[in-house]
């Protein structure tokens with residue numbers, strides 16, 4: 001999943017794709033590099049209270065739609081891969097689905113009933129991501145007694161809430177929400193033990209690309225975290241993640257194709273008869 005942030009303030013690529021023409025070119029280039037789906041976001045969600053100071057500003061619905069819709073419509077005309085929209089707002093999800101978005105990626109795991117209603121009505125897939133508390137303050141007072149157990153239980157609750165709202169369980173993807181209300185070592189542990197989320201019976205998405213816990217380990221600045229990001233992709237793939245959400249598509253695709261070729265290598269030659 002290739003990330004396209006239509007925001008002035010995203011933590012790693014804020015302001016890069018504000019011009020519609022450039023944003024569309026970038027989307028097309030990610031698809032030609034091998035992205036199987038795209039994720040368009042028009043509101044930064046970097047949490048406050050930690051490395052990002054006061055965190056992202058909340059964006060009104062009208063502004064989020066103004067940033068999103070023209071680019072979404074233009075990309076829809078030119079690419080055939082599924083397009084995801086990264087939003088917490090029901091109204092934005094509804095309008096995006098109406099102009100051709102294929103799935104909704106919600107970092108608040110369906111906190112807006114209108115979003116779940118829009119997803120249920122369209123029958124589209126939805127990503128429900130784990131987080132705790134409010135974006136502005138979630139990096140303060142982080143407490144887990146049983147990290148994996150609590151993340152899994154809270155994701156199970158989010159899945160049940162979505163199903164009660166009419167969302168098809170088979171259309172739900174879950175995400176432990178790396179960097180959202182977790183400390184650096186907790187993000188590492190979630191990656192190492194990712195397989196334990198498989199008991200929820202839903203595919204897992206991982207978004208680790210360029211995040212600050214990679215910087216904590218490597219001391220690399222945000223624009224020099226590709227190698228660290230690829231290490232997270234390796235762990236995610238090894239633990240059975242279905243989708244990795246990344247900024248660097250070409251490098252990730254090359255990495256995963258090689259990784260998979262090794263995993264599938266049998267040592268036998270398959271010659272056509």
Ligand code: HH2
Nearest residue numbers: 005010011044045046127129175178207
């Ligand atoms: N991370 C970010 C945004 N959306 N969605 C899911 N499902 N999982 C994630 O881990 C995730 C996400 C944050 O990354 P980015 O979009 O690059 O930054 P920003 O929120 O500052 O726009």
